Amino acid sequence: MEHQKETAPYSWQNRLHEIIYESDKPAGKLFDVALLASILVSILIVMLDSEASLHAAYGNIFYGLEWFFTGIFTIEYILRLICIRKPLKYMFSFLGFIDLLAIVPTYLSFFIAGSQSLLVLRALRLLRVFRIFRLVHFLSEMRFLTVAIANSMRKISIFLLVVLTAVVILGSVIYLVEGRENGFTSIPTSIYWAIVTITTVGYGDIAPATTLGKFIASFIMLLGYGIIAVPTGIVTTEMAMAARHREQTNQACPACGREGHDRDARHCKYCGAAL
Numbered sequence: 001m002e003h004q005k006e007t008a009p010y011s012w013q014n015r016l017h018e019i020i021y022e023s024d025k026p027a028g029k030l031f032d033v034a035l036l037a038s039i040l041v042s043i044l045i046v047m048l049d050s051e052a053s054l055h056a057a058y059g060n061i062f063y064g065l066e067w068f069f070t071g072i073f074t075i076e077y078i079l080r081l082i083c084i085r086k087p088l089k090y091m092f093s094f095l096g097f098i099d100l101l102a103i104v105p106t107y108l109s110f111f112i113a114g115s116q117s118l119l120v121l122r123a124l125r126l127l128r129v130f131r132i133f134r135l136v137h138f139l140s141e142m143r144f145l146t147v148a149i150a151n152s153m154r155k156i157s158i159f160l161l162v163v164l165t166a167v168v169i170l171g172s173v174i175y176l177v178e179g180r181e182n183g184f185t186s187i188p189t190s191i192y193w194a195i196v197t198i199t200t201v202g203y204g205d206i207a208p209a210t211t212l213g214k215f216i217a218s219f220i221m222l223l224g225y226g227i228i229a230v231p232t233g234i235v236t237t238e239m240a241m242a243a244r245h246r247e248q249t250n251q252a253c254p255a256c257g258r259e260g261h262d263r264d265a266r267h268c269k270y271c272g273a274a275l
Helices: 002-021 026-049 052-082 087-091 094-101 104-108 115-132 136-178 187-198 211-241
Strands: none
Touching: 002 026, 002 052, 026 052, 026 115, 052 087, 052 094, 052 104, 087 094, 094 104, 094 115, 104 115, 136 187, 136 211, 187 211
């Protein structure tokens, strides 16, 4: 009897974990599909509420539904923390952070007016559709792309620092060449123009009028075309280096809730718990 009492809470926690984190069984898949439907409806409500005419006519209804779905997602978030043995691992994971963002804006609306419009961040929760409908290959590709981008960040950061230094110098030069009379009223404004030009966006709100200024602008435009390919090349190289051939499953760790384990894995590669 004592042994049953000790294992009863664990069995209840396992059952809740299967429903919330796993989609292999009917109960878990039903929960996930209902969750996706709730996310879609809540996003639609936020979008409709941003329309002035609809807000004037149905604002109170939208407000009530917004709090209704926030309550559902809050309960779901708490249950996710309860049914895993290492809740902090889930809280600081990518999906855990996204789940938290899905409920925070509504509570922030008490302090910051209009912050509930950030509820469209719930759209990020739709990433769960890959796991729910067993699209494991898509999940593997998404993780592959994430690893490649993460590995590229250091090189891209150095590249952006070089570009930032270049636009500061070029903006200062064009400020001296053109002057206030041609719209370059300050160095920050000139740097803004240099950024718009080097990225080949070209808003046209400020343009050089002197011959030397046009020559500098032409040089910046050509330079922009040359540097656009650099981040693409960095990410492509990292993708080639990060290529993986082993398939991964969508099994969630019962301790930390994270996914992405190899098919032959017996322990979680993030926290070490048994799978």
